[in-house]
Amino acid sequence: MCGIIGFVGRQEAAPILLDGLAQMEYRGYDSAGIAVRGPEKGLQVMKSKGRLQALSDLTHQGADLTGPLGIGHTRWATHGEPNDVNAHPHVSENGKIALVHNGIIENYLEIKEQLMNHGVTFTSDTDSEVVAQLLEYHYNECGSMTEAVGRCLRRIEGAYALGIICADYPNAIIAARKDAPLILGFGENENFIASDVTAILKHTRDVIYMNDGEIAVLTADSIDVFDDELTPLNREHSYVDWDAEAAEKGGYPHFMFKEILEQPEAIRKTVSPRVRGGRVVLDDIALTADYARRISRIYMIACGSAYYAGMVEKYVWETLLRRPVEVVLASEFRYCQPLVDENTFVIAISQSGETLDTMAALREAKRLGGRTLAVCNVVGSSIAREADDVLYTWAGPEIAVATSKGYSTQLAALDLVGLYLADLLGTVEKAEYDAILTELQALPDKMQQYLEHYEETQYYASRYFNHNSIFFIGRNLDFAMGLEGSLKLKEISYIHSEAYASGELKHGTISLIEPGTLVVALGTHAPLFDKAMSNVVEVKARGATVLAVTTDSLRESMEKTADAVISIPETHQLLQPSLGIVPLQLFAYYVALQRGCDIDKPRNLAKSVTVE
Numbered sequence: 001m002c003g004i005i006g007f008v009g010r011q012e013a014a015p016i017l018l019d020g021l022a023q024m025e026y027r028g029y030d031s032a033g034i035a036v037r038g039p040e041k042g043l044q045v046m047k048s049k050g051r052l053q054a055l056s057d058l059t060h061q062g063a064d065l066t067g068p069l070g071i072g073h074t075r076w077a078t079h080g081e082p083n084d085v086n087a088h089p090h091v092s093e094n095g096k097i098a099l100v101h102n103g104i105i106e107n108y109l110e111i112k113e114q115l116m117n118h119g120v121t122f123t124s125d126t127d128s129e130v131v132a133q134l135l136e137y138h139y140n141e142c143g144s145m146t147e148a149v150g151r152c153l154r155r156i157e158g159a160y161a162l163g164i165i166c167a168d169y170p171n172a173i174i175a176a177r178k179d180a181p182l183i184l185g186f187g188e189n190e191n192f193i194a195s196d197v198t199a200i201l202k203h204t205r206d207v208i209y210m211n212d213g214e215i216a217v218l219t220a221d222s223i224d225v226f227d228d229e230l231t232p233l234n235r236e237h238s239y240v241d242w243d244a245e246a247a248e249k250g251g252y253p254h255f256m257f258k259e260i261l262e263q264p265e266a267i268r269k270t271v272s273p274r275v276r277g278g279r280v281v282l283d284d285i286a287l288t289a290d291y292a293r294r295i296s297r298i299y300m301i302a303c304g305s306a307y308y309a310g311m312v313e314k315y316v317w318e319t320l321l322r323r324p325v326e327v328v329l330a331s332e333f334r335y336c337q338p339l340v341d342e343n344t345f346v347i348a349i350s351q352s353g354e355t356l357d358t359m360a361a362l363r364e365a366k367r368l369g370g371r372t373l374a375v376c377n378v379v380g381s382s383i384a385r386e387a388d389d390v391l392y393t394w395a396g397p398e399i400a401v402a403t404s405k406g407y408s409t410q411l412a413a414l415d416l417v418g419l420y421l422a423d424l425l426g427t428v429e430k431a432e433y434d435a436i437l438t439e440l441q442a443l444p445d446k447m448q449q450y451l452e453h454y455e456e457t458q459y460y461a462s463r464y465f466n467h468n469s470i471f472f473i474g475r476n477l478d479f480a481m482g483l484e485g486s487l488k489l490k491e492i493s494y495i496h497s498e499a500y501a502s503g504e505l506k507h508g509t510i511s512l513i514e515p516g517t518l519v520v521a522l523g524t525h526a527p528l529f530d531k532a533m534s535n536v537v538e539v540k541a542r543g544a545t546v547l548a549v550t551t552d553s554l555r556e557s558m559e560k561t562a563d564a565v566i567s568i569p570e571t572h573q574l575l576q577p578s579l580g581i582v583p584l585q586l587f588a589y590y591v592a593l594q595r596g597c598d599i600d601k602p603r604n605l606a607k608s609v610t611v612e
């Protein structure tokens, strides 16, 4: 969703701002803008609807705006349609204050009305402009920008990350945060703000993750952080060890394709450091055997693909732990009066660590007294910092909107926690524990084995890309995996697609199967293979075309009935979805490619959804 970048230093700000915005393009946006403050031209603002290229052309690659200080923004419309006027930065009426904002100001209508009664004229439909005008109002009142920011923050409700510049302050950017991520980056004779670390990775790895309620003042030589009463704070720095190249396409046609191919390495990074002496060792989490024994209920809360990772892990954990696991959509969890007490273990799964619904659900779980664990990829993200414990997936930056390595490392991380708890609780036989752990470590090689001959998946995509409606069917873990496979396909190819538990077909969905309907039949879960085959026969009898995904050893049986078969190497049955998902990701990718879709930035979608 929206992206923020800010720069103050000794070089021209505009090209740095445009480049920072380009690094965040993947988040999804519909307009962009920059504001620069310079000694000759004062405060200059340019914005444009559409892709960043339009802004770059408009500003002659930034050359039209001069000065060593500025802010930039990519907007994903919430309040007001995507157009030039609603794009950020927003400028206050007297033209002195420019501001970029991520989040939503919930009481903006009330403030807007009040300001209009004072004669303020608004130009946009956004909630964000209200903050710019309110700042001007308080600045006129008190004459100090930091004080005006403090007063303004006490008045506004909702979520915000703010970057502010003022014509009267030629050397400073002011930043503030509540419930929306904002990072302070320390460079040499230059400093940065960014909503996303990838935007500043080229310049610095020395950062502070701002906390809620904090305000920061940046100049080229210093960053001062204050609490909401403007008392100075001494904040700890963090070091970002992401590889800058990992956030570049590096010759691949799409980030999604690159990230699919990166999965073996990503899973290795998730798993290897956490296995020692044949055991899972989770130094990162402080969960004791005593607490583990008291767990009576487990919730996994998440959105999108992370929710589907939870669906897979429900099967895995219930098998390993013999405890009930409920997977709940974060957007539902927060309003469903969940049954949480101190013996409830709540796992928030989020690649970005910033998904607002997941964050709110996590807070609700904590409020009710549950113990929380975050499974996140982005170090220092809000969810990671608020949970009692965090297990990072260490997948490296994921840029494509549709997740691949984010999802598969969530599976691996949750497999590790499941094994760890099973070990503490003694709910799994040693031989079984060893077998699963050995296979978990072998996953990267087996995945690589499949990736060496994925052309058959590419071929089937070219054969079936023109279907308008596709069904994924499977049982047990195959059903859970099908949910993610179907989501991938619809997200990036815009084909209507649904995933069903095969056993449910005859209770409704089978009426949708007609001659030529494409059914992706998942038959990788060996214990239920025969039942999966019966369902293939059922849909074939109604004229469906069946593309099956199974394991190498079951391929021959599947070929007797399905029209086309893709096979993957065998692993422990609980881990099979980690391999089975790869052909489904590639199938979605190649179908979308054939249909000419914007694979890395599908329409209407955003990488991290920071609004409810």
Ligand code: G6P
Binding pocket: 303, 304, 305, 306, 349, 350, 351, 352, 353, 354, 355, 358, 401, 402, 403, 605, 606, 607, 608, 609
């Ligand atoms: C968005 C993304 C999905 C992702 C979901 C949850 O919808 O497009 O790929 O699965 O958010 O994101 P999270 O960062 O919380 O895992």
